Each structure stands twice: as structure tokens, then as C-alpha cells.
Amino acid sequence: MPRDPDEPFVPDLSEGAEAGLYLSLFELMNEGLIITSDETILEVNSAVCRLMERSYRDLAGQPLSTLFPSERAFLNARAALFIQGEMRGSLRVRLGGGRERDLAYVAAARIRPGVHAIILSPDPVTGLGAEAPRPADTVWPRLAAALDQPALVINGQDRIVAANAPARRRFAASDDPLTGRPLAQICRLSDPDREHGPVTVYPADDSPALHGRLLTGPEPGWRILLLSGTAPVAPVDARSSRAFRHAPMPMLVVRAADGRIVAANDAAATVHGHARQSLLQMHLDALREDAPAGEPLRGGLWRLRGADGAFVAKTQVQPLDGGHDEWLVIHDAPSHPWPTHPAGIGRHLAGSAHAVLITDAEHRVVSANSAFEQLSGHAESTLLGEPLDAIATSRHDADLFDTMRTALSEQGHWQGELWLRSPSGEACPEWIAFNTVRDAGGRTIAHIGLFSDLSVRQQAEARAEYLANHDALTGLPNQRFIEARFDEALVSAQRQRQHLALVCMDIDGFRATNERFGANAGDLVLQQLAGRLRHSSTRAQIARTGSDQFCALLSGIDLISEVDREVEHIRDAFAQPFAIDGEAHGITACLGVAIFPGDGQDFASLWREAGNAMRNARLEGPGSCHFHTAELNAASLERMALESALASAVERDAVRVHFQPVTDASTGALLGAEALLRWAHPDLGLLKPSQFMSIAESSGLDCVIGFEVVRLACQHAAEWHQAHITVPVAINATANMLAHDHLVEQISAAITQSGLPADTVELNVPVQCLLAPADALTRHLFALDSLGVRIAVTGLGAQALPLQHMLDIPVHSVKLDRSLVRDCLQEGRARLTRATLAVADSLGLRTQAVGVESQAQAEALMALGCTRHQGHLYGAPLPPDEFAQLLS
Template sequence: MITNVLVENTVILFALCWPLSFYSSSWTRKDRPVAQCAAGTWFGIACIIGMMIPNAIQAGLVFDARTVVLSMAALFGGPLVAGIAGALAAAYRIWLGGIGMLTGLGNVLLPIVLGLAYRYCHQRGLVRIGCWQLLAFGLLLHFGVLGLVALLLPTAVVLTAFREVAATLLVALPLGTTALGLLIKDLIKRNNTEQALKISEARLRAITQALPDLLLVIDEDGRYLDIICSERSLLYDDPSRLIGRRLHDVMPPAEEQRFLDFIHETLRSDTPQLLEYTMQTLGGRRVFEGRALALDIPDMEKRAVVWLSRDITERTNAELEQRIAAIAFESQQGMLITDADNRILRVNKAFSQISGFTSEEAIGQTTRLLASGKHDADFYRAMWESIATTGTWIGEIWNRRKNGEVYPEWLTISAVKDAQGKISHYVAAFSDITDRKLAEQRIHHLAFYDPLTGLPNRRLLLDRLQQAMASSRRTGQLGALMFIDLDNFKNINDLHGHQTGDEVLRLAAGRLSANIRASDTVARLGGDEFVVMLEGLASDAVLAGSQAEHVGMKLLSSLDGAYRLNELNLHSSASIGVVLFGEDDSTSDELMKRADMSMYEAKLSGKNALRFFDPRMQQAVQERLRLEEEIRRGVLTGEFFLYLQAQVEQTRGLTGAEALVRWRHPQRGLLSPAEFIVQAERAGLVQELDVLMLRQACLQLAQWSGRVGFDELTLAVNISAHLVYQDDFISLLLQLLQASGANPQRLKLELTETLLLDNMPEAIARMNQLKAHGIRFSIDDFGTGYSSMSYLQQLPLDQLKIDQAFVRGLPDDASSQTIVRATCALAAGLGLEVIAEGVESEEQRTALLANGCHRYQGYLFGKPMPVEEFERLVVAQPQRASASG
């Protein structure tokens, strides 16, 4: 029964909302309070009617659809509408009285509060008013109604109410809320659209009436359908007499046909068409600019166009005056007027300033007075043909000043015709473009030449190489391309500064240029790389190769000489790669790559050398590239892993290990670093491998933590210079330690001397940061670089590692013993540990011990081995230690 009553309430509600369509466009506007009061009253009446239908569960407990009405009044009408409706509903509910009066008043207040909250959120773009949003709102509202019932009524009444109306409240009324909200939203939207159309129509009418233009609607037969004009003086007759008439009734046949053609062209086109025309009007003869667009209106008998004409009489007069002013002589450009025979009639001051000829000297002369002699007859013939055809010529020309100087100018010549259409005069305007040409030359030089050495750059070299290759194919003569790289140039830059390095590059460029022919090319690619291109060599490849080798050896000799700069006496040899061209269809890029490969082979052979391209180099390069790709894949797929080589102390036995990388190649099996590390460095992959090894070392230390016999072990990891100076290296390493849980005090980083000397202040700062976290440092291969007390005192080191080159000569080599003894004494004085690598025999260990070295690494104590094998070695350590003791 209650369900039926509530459904009836909802149906009545929709019926009562129909009259709101007449108010909805106004009660949502803030400036219409009267309409809002009316709407609020109507909503209140709807609530009262709903409460008048007998739907009580018991005396004084009434359920109806007023919550739907009031929530929508608040959502769409705002506070005023909701307040009036709520006041009426509350008054009637108080009049009804009964046990549920407080609940009923709550059911008046709750939908108003929630509706206003919904309105507030919607106005700020937090929520939309849509089907699902309204349904969710309805559910929230009527759950709230049930909450009020449970809160304010006795338990027995609550149970009865829930049993009777809960399902209906949570199904029918949320659906009713959704439907009513969508209905009111649609009514408001529709009325707003109608109102906007009315406003737009009124605005458009006002605009068209206010525009100083003439608007015509003309059909395809030339009949006037509509005329809107703000000024009658723009028309040739009264608008009321023109509508319905055709073009031939008001204008001459020639003009009529022109207008009809324009109308038909507009109807055929999808875009607006323009027409400029002159017409006699009530206000005199006027010039108009017409713009027409096809007017497609359904059910029209004939197609028509909308034609907007604007009076441009004043504009055309102004343009005419501007054209006249453009010919004025007091211009920054040189100007002259000649007759039809090119005899000068008049010149301006700028003409005299540019050319040097006074007006008295120029007037009466022909324009041949200015000819430079740089242009042939064909040039002038083409120029005068253009003037005769188009009436003008614009371009660059070289003329001569009075002092004989030839200069470039930008010239415009315009023909002036008389009333019969014949050329009567020529007007010329020109400007001196000498500065512009100089700027273009500077730009050209910057684009094609190296700013440091003045040599051609890569762009110009490739252009000349293309021409040389084409010439070789035509003549059969071969050429040679030499790729030159200065040896050890980086050391000059690092030790003496870039300014000194730049001066060495300039001197090297001069030496190269001095040892080739004028017909050859020497270019700088960048850095310390140069290219020499030889042309016109012999047709025989052997003889051409001999010629190229002769030049190359001269270049090597010249570059190997000392560079004297102030008090410095610097040396830098070169490596040269040579490739011949003209024998096949190789491209310029291929030649450059081959020359580069040859140069690289020359460097590998010991520098200060020359190598010709061999096809086997190409195969080697391809192998290297393939290896690079395999390394990249291996890093991603986990093919690289740790091998450990034991490090021992004379009395304590095994104290740790050095972490060494190994590669489990899918096809080639287990590979040592010697088989891939050089290529990894060339490909820039060493940093990735270093990070991978650091991560695995940290994980291994974390696994050993807490294990008896393992938790005191250290792992030494050798890292590259690129990684150390990488901006995020410190944070990366600390993150690896934190993520793995490894003890930083068990990690030792091995660095090379040359790495530290590259940037000593930065190296010290970075090492100190890591040292603060407990990480230890060791100098790898000590004694092979620039070993000095100075840097050892500055660096926060823990250990020196004696290079195996000094261990190999023990015990027989006295100099090796001296170096070991001195290193151990130096380390002891600085409080540093010393470890020797490459220890392979007991005799070597005995000699090391005798000279003060107590820590060792080498095959005597174990080859590099998998982690599992190393762990077995650690477990067996007590027996091994006692055996050796």
C-alpha cells in the first residue's frame, strides 16, 4: 500500500513539475527573485499535495515524495526557492502533527541541505548533474531519511517503518529523484537555448543595422530578396522599391552580366568570393568591396547568395595617395626616373649619395652610365623582357659608382604607362646591399668553415668530396681520403688547458695545409680530428696508393715535430687512416667510415702510424658492433655475474675477495673481461656493467651478513672513471647499499691513479662523502701511473695495490724488490694497507713478506671462481690457515 502511495506521489510530482517549464528560464537567474518566489511556492504546493494523499503507517507518521521535490528545488533553484518550498512543506507538516512530526521536519531540512551542497559542488566543477550522479544523490538522500527515522522514532515504529517503506524509499524515490532532476535540467537547458537564440537574433539584427555596410540577399536570377542598409546613400534606389526587382532593372547590361557571373561563381564555390566594383549610388559614385557566400536554405525555390558590400572609396583613395607617395623622391632608396629610351630625367639625393653622381651629371645621360660590365647581354635581355611582360623587374644587380667601384644593389624597375597603355617612363628604386653581401659572406664562412682553424668543416668537406667523387668517375683518376687524429692530445688539454690545446690545433692545421697542394682539401671535423682529401691521383690503384702514402708520411712527419708555445715544448704525433676513392660506387659516408676505421687501426698499431683501409677492417667493425649489441642484451637478460678471487692476509688468512665480472654468453660460453671489456668501453657500456657488479656485490655482502666466517669478509669492486664522476654516482651507490642491506664497511672500491688525477678536487670530495658512510678505497695498479706523495696525502685512501708487473719479477729482479719495499714503506708512513696482486708462487710471497707486504691476491691462493666455490673455500679456511701456519 505504502509503495503504491509513494509511486502515486512521484507521478503527481512529475505532473506538477510541468508548469515549472514556464518559470525555469527565469528562476535560475539571480536577477529574477519574483520568479524564484513563484517557483518556490509551486514546489511547496507540490510537497503539500504529496502529504495530503493518505499514506501514513500509523497516525502522525507520514511518508511521501517531498524529499524528491525539495532536493531538486535546492539543487536547481538555490536557497531562495528551496527556502520558500521548505517553509511551506514544514508548516503543513507541523499542522499535521503526530508522532512523526520531528522526523517529517527533518525530511524537509535534509533534502534542502543536501541539494544545496550538491549545487555548491556542481557550481565549482566538482561534480556533474547526470543520470548516475543524480541516482547516487537520491540514494544518499533517502539513506539519510532512513537514518532520521532510526534516530528520532521509537524502535518498534522504526522496525515497522523499515519493513513497510525502506525498499520503496531506496528504489522508487532515488529513481524519482533521477528522473525529476533530468527533467528539470532538460527544461532549463531548453529554455536557456531558446533565450540565447532570441538574444543572438536580436544582437545579430542590431549588429547588421549598425554596420556601415550593405547586406543583400540575391537569388541566382539576380532578384533582390532582402536588403539591409544603415545608409540609404549607399544604394542606387529606395530599398522598398528594390526588393523583388532584378539586376537588369537597375543597372546596365555589362554590369548586370558581371554581377550574375559573380553570383554563379559563388554558388559553385564552397568558399566566400570577393569582388571589387564601382557603382553610381544616391550618394555619388562609390567603390565597393563585395564578399558573397552561397545561402543554402531548405525549401527555397531558387538558390541565393548573401552579399555583404563595404564602401571602400576612402580606402582606395588613400591607397592611391600611398602609391603616389611611394614614388616620392625623398626616400632612403636611390631613385631615378627615365623616359621610354632610358634617358635619366630625374634623380633623388639618395641616388647621388650611393652612386657618387650629382643630379647635373646624371640627368640627360642613359642608364649605361651606371653599368658595371659584370652582366652579359642575356641578363639585360631577360630583365627587359620581364618589364615588358609584367611591368616590373626586381632583383640583384652590380653597378658602378662614379669612382669606379663596383657594388651590389637591390633594384626595382617599374614601367609607367600613359592613357593609351604605352610605356612612357620607367621608375627605378635601388639600395646598396654591400653590407648585406658581407654579412652573407660571414654567415657562409660560419656555415662552411671551422671558427678555430679557418679550415673547411664537415659540411664543406662532404660537399667537396661529392664533387671529387663525381670528377673521379668522369676522368678515371683516383683520389684519397685521409682521416687524421692527433695522438695524446687529451693530455695536452688536461695538463696545459684548453687555450693551449686550441693553439696546438691551429699549428697542426697550418702544418697540414703547408704539406698539401692548393687543389687538395684539409678540413677539421672537430676536437683533434682532421681530414685531408687528395684529388687527381693516378688512375692505377697501386700508384695512387703510393702517392697517397707519400703525402701521408709527410703529414706524419710534420705533425710529429715539437709545438713551441711560449716556454712550452709540446709533442703530439698523429694516426692516419687512408682510403682511396673512384674505384667503386661507395658513398661519401662509407668513405668517411672506412677512413675512420683505418685511423683506428693505426692507433691500435702503436700510434704515429698510417694505415690503408682493408675490407677485413669492415668485418672487424661489424664484429665489434655485434658484440656491443650482445653486451647490451646480456646486461638486460642477466648474463653477467660475479667471479671472486681470494685476498688473504699473512696471519689471518682469507679476508675477502675482489669481485670480477664474467659473461655467460649463450653461444660462446664463459667469457673473461679480456674478451669484451674493451668493446664495452668503446660502446659506453662500462658504466652499466660497473653498476651491475656493484649491485651484485652489495647483494652478496648482504647474504653473508650474520654467517659465521663470512660477515667479516670484504669485497673489492673496480669501477671506471666515467661512473665515479657521474652526477648521481654517490646517491646511486648509497641506494644500492640501502636496498640490499649490505654493510658499507665491507665494500671496497678500487680506483686507478689516472682516474683520480683527471679531477683531483672532485675525486677527493666524492671519496670523502662515501668514506663518511664507511666505504673503503684502494688504489689499483699502484706504481704504473703518476704515483706521488702529494696525491696520496690528499686522498682518503685505505689501501694500495701493488701492480702485478712488479710482483712478476720477484724474487730475482732487484728493481722490483726496491719498488715493493719503497711502496710498503710509503704506505706504512701514511697508515695505509698494502696488497700485492698477481702472486703465483711461494717464492713471490716470501719476497713480498720480506719487503713488508702482508696481503696478497693471485693464483697461489686461488683463481677467480664462482661465488659457490669461493664460499666452500671460506668454509675450509680454518684447516687451510692452520696448514699454512
């Protein structure tokens, strides 16, 4: 079935099979696509990650409010996008790292109830006012391909620049693409100069006319024409028809250019009290009491002058002979004098400050005052004779109007929320109270509706709700809000088998700060701290719960060990001094942590245990952190000890490099080696990166350690090269290393000092670093490529595939993530593996599987065309001397 042109011009992503197709399409685009519910981000493409400088995991599944720098910005954006229905504008969003940026959105639409699509432009925001040009939007032509109704993109010269398949089937032969042809060759529009809105479309092949709708196009001056499958009322040859002359209904033919009557039938002459020949000399306005000046003819209820006085009649208007030069006007004969309601209700309420709409007993509009015209944007003349549901948006189903009619009939009154559609197509919420008017005999003669602008009411309610849930000083949510968010997060955590954590914070000695510097200075400190806490962790929802107390709700926690890392991010908010009276002063806080489900199953129990843990932390001294779980307290102390020892690992020559073979699975030949970090801890022995790298990254030590790994790997590989055994070596890089100002300098120095050929060095770049790559990363990779260093993208299958960025940087190979390799024997994961390898092959990239542990995995990967393997099936990581023996 063709789509209703009033429905959002966005493909329906609600069906799983289609969702994958469209998301794949959007992965190849520069525009950012966000699929979201009213509260939660459901899906994003790679462009969103790039624009917002945040990872896929930091966005998908997170609260929608995390996109915005404040709760107020979130509420304003939600009102603009989901309540007011704005299609274009700009949003102030929060980027990774806490910075803020304005992004333009070029489309926003409801996909289905409670699910919305937002399309972000990659172009800078340069002004979206009335006089500013609309940003170039290449989204709509691509989406038109998904429609099952004909869609044409027309440029400023009225030539077709794009046509979807239904349009080609309707207007062209199978081998005719339509593009480049003038629109006039295939159809004519009733209003050729119209930029947007409904039009009648007359095909050039003389087939029946069609309803059409014009939308703003992707470039200035361009338009998109959508066609429905229904035809307007077929035109008739009125003047040459005997049926016209003797028809019982009054009929007139009016010239469009000047409104003159050029034909009239006998019934019209009788009803209007003029000879038929006299009517031919008259202007149509002479027969109307409500003729709007300068407006095109429209059907509806007209107030007409007749032989026996004024009367109201339902009127139809349609073009003759497929054109708009002449119009056929048909109206009912008078059955009762105007007005139909007692005491001139319409005249009495015409000057009312309230918006008033009056309908007849059949719920058709018979009057609207000027206040309603101003509120709705509709002129009264365009509403007459229309049912109320004709001017409401499609968000209301028939049940609402059935309920309204039943209540008015049985109870005599009804009130509720009604979304009206403005002439421009925008939706505006109104509150309406309808009452029934009956005559002395109890017969219904009218319904009076009083409207009020619900957007003002909703804004006031939203403001009241905001103040009830937020702290006025800092703008942070309060305990009531965080408790509600906990209930939402609990459902998700139970479904995904994740952990939640509550972190209670109490500032040390804040009363003394207030007494020393004054309450105003104390308020400024709280505001500074609120800003830092808000951006301390993407997993944290921060709240102010007391004068000097705060709380953080951590969600999306897969492993309990991750809580300690997130708590460290929160503690970092207190690490930097605060500005008080122009001077820097340090502030500390005691933290207490409780974790779901181990420490409690609901908010009340976790809140209690986190508070107890915080009080225990106060006993340990200022700046202390205490976990309710004893094991985590031990882990926290262990983390601090590891960080202290790690700081001197390079100086103590405790950094080691082991090498794992990379093998051709089809021949068994050695193809290269993967350099893997190890830390020789003085007490704990040889540690793997999984045991300490998260600490290194959060403390900033990963760059020092990583560059030492580069130096050692090049040194050992050079020794083998000098022994006439050249083995390509792959070295891992962290996100901090890739962003380091001296990355290229450090790698170049290691290669030069060792004497190793640069083309035998491969740098592993994690795929998540490409989701939102900085300019520095791109420069670094091109510089390394010019040195001869090979670039490999690792972790494919664990993140969304950033195809566009992989085309923009010098990539030589890709490596499948060990999670994908582990599950490659499962049917669903096998399809993903096959698709990933196919994409890599189409881009001309070499592929390698990481973490191959079994012969079955190896055979499955070889069957898919991936023969370059690394994993324990082919050999464990070895110290340099043992790996040298393997080479010999």
C-alpha cells in the first residue's frame, strides 16, 4: 500500500530485517543517524560516534540525556524534537572528554509511537535562521529509494535529478532512468511554483490525476515530489453537458483568472434569484457572504446569498478539463437559514480572547473565531465543513474521536489533549473543552470547543517537574530524580545481566570553607564541582543530595572490577584545585560505594549501604573511599599499590616483550610475530596487560610503557634481521599513544636506532579509535605510512565498522577480534564473520584472525578465506630468546 504523504518521510526501522539494511546504508554515509526512544538511545551509526567523539558503547543503550551537557538542554531538545516536531535546527551536545559543540540536525521524525529518528549534519552550524541557507541534505534522496510510493527529486530548473523505482515504473520505460528530463515531459503540477504542500499532479499520458505532496529538497531551490495512489475527483466537461444544465444541484463554472462566472445551470439561477444569463455577468464573490480576499477557491461550508436570504451550503470545488483555468463549483440547495445555532453563538464568541471552534450536530466545522485562527494558523474559510479529525495530526486514531462524539452525545461535554496540524504541516498540542448546545426540544444543534495552547501548559509543567527533580544551584538532578533513574536502569541491568553502583560523596570540611570564604564562594565551588562530576564518567548520572553531598549512579557495568575504575574517574573531579577568590584551593571528599546485586536489590538498600560505606570512609580520613564489599576494598588498595609500582616499571627495566607467532594456517609457515607486553612485578611475578593496563591508561602511564614496548620490539626484531631472519613484527598501540604529540617521533627513533627496516613494523590501531578519529590521529597515521610502517586495524567485530574512516586513512590490514573468532562456529556470528571478511576483501585489505584456539575454529576461518592466524593453537607467547630458537 502507498504511504500516506502526511506520515514521516523516514523508513520504518521497526522490523528487524529492514533495520539491518538501513543501518548498513547509514554506515556508508557522512550524516549521523540516531534511533532513540523518548528516554534511551537505541542505535547510532559510526558518523554519530565521529561527530560526538564518543564510542559506540558510550552511546547505544545509554540514556538520551547523556548526549546533552545539562538536564535543561536535554528537556529543551526533547521538547523541540518530539513535542513541537521541529524538522531542522541545532543541538548543543556533550562530546567525549566533556567539551560541548553545536550540531545541526537536518531531519527529525517519529518512526513509530515512542521511537524517533534524528539525522545530524556533518557540516558546521552556520546559522539556521529564516534568512540562512538550509544545510545541504543528501539524506532524503537516499531515503526516497526506500519508499513504496513514487518519489522524484526536482532541481531549481524543474529537471528531475533523482527518481526512485516506483517513479520509474509509473512514468518511464524500464530502461529510462528519468534523470535529466524536464518534469513537464512526464507530468504537470496544479501549482508549479509551490515549494511545499499538497498539489494535484496531471500525468502527460492523460491518465487520471493524482494527489501529490511537495517537500523541501536536499539543495536550495530543490523539491521532492511524492505521489499517492489515489486520484482526485475526475473532471467533467461541464458546459457541454445536458446533465450540467438540468442537474438538481446548483452548479457554476468560474474563471480562475478573475473569478467571473462563465457558466451556470438552472438550479443555480433559481437558488440565487438571478436569471441564468445575469449570473454569467457576475463575479462569484457577489454570491458569497464570506469570500476571503486573495485566497484560492476551496471547498467547504460557504455562506451564500440566495433568493430567500443568506444560507449556508456545503460546497465542492474542482478544476475542469484537467487544468486550473476554470473551476466547477457545486453546492447544496438551502435547507435552513444561517446561523443554525441559537442566539448567534458564533457572533457572540467572535471577539472572545479564547480560541473558539463551533461544529454542527454532525461534528463539521461551522465557525471559528479569530483567536482560533491565530492559534491554529488556519483561516476559518479553510475549515468550514471539515470534520474535526481532518485538522488533527495522524498521532490520533479513530478511537479518540469516537470517544469524543460519544461523550458529547451522552454527557454533553468532553475535554482532552488534541494535536492540531498547522497549514505548514507542523504539529501543535492544544487542550480543548467541548460542550454540546441543544435546542428547547433537546436536539443537538452545535458543539462549542474552547482551546488553549498546550505547549505553554506543557512548558510550565516541564519547568515545574524540572524544579521538583533538580537542584537550583548546580542544575544537577536531586535524590528523587536519581531514584527514578535507578528504577529504569535496574530493568536494563537485570535484562542484560549487568551491575549498577551507587557512589555517595561527602565533601570534607565544607562548612569550614563556607565560614572562611563566605557562602557565595562556597556556592561557586559547588557549581565548579558539579560541572566536573557531570563529565567525569559517561556511565555516571550525578545528583546533588545534600548541601555538601553528591551521589553517582553508575550503569552499564559488565564486570565488578570496572566499578573501581569509574570511581577513580569520579575522584579525579576533586584532584584539581578549585578557584576561590582568585586563588587555588584543594578540596577532598569521602566516597562510599554499594553495588547491585551483591549489596542490595533495590534503591533503598543500596542507598543505605553506600551511606554506611561513606561513613566508614570518613573514619579512615579525608579523601578516603570505602566499598561496602570487602573484596572490592582490597581490590581498591591493590589497585593503588599497582599504580605506585607501575610508575617506576620502565626505570626499573621491568617492562618485557614476548612474541607470539603469526602463522599461515594452510601451510604452517611462519608469517610474522605479535609483540605482547608483560610486566615483571617484583612481588607478583610476570603480569599480563589485562592485569594492569587499565590502571596504566587511567593514570597516563600507558604512553611511557607503550613506547618502551616499541623500542624493545624493534630491538629484538633487528637482532633477528641481522642474523638474516626477517620477521615482520606487530606492536599494539593504545588510544593515548595514538594521540600523543611525539608518536611518530618515538616510533621513528626506535626504528632508526635499531636498524630495522620500517616496512617490517606493523602498528595495531584499535577499531574504537576510528569511530571518532581526531585530526592528529589521521596526521600521525599518514606520517607513519610515509616512513614505511604498516597500519593494521584491530578488534573488528567488537565495534561498529567505521567504513568511511577506514577509507580515509592508510590501512593495510585488519584483524578479527578474538570474541568474533571464539564464536565463529555459531551460525549468527559466522554470518558476521563472513560479512566482515567480505568487506575487508572488497577494500583490498589483508585479514588476520586473533585468538585461534581450536582446529575447528581454524578450519571454519579458512573456509571463509582467512588463512592468517594467531593464537595458542599455533603457539603461546614466548620470551625473545625462546622465540629466536623457534625461528632458527
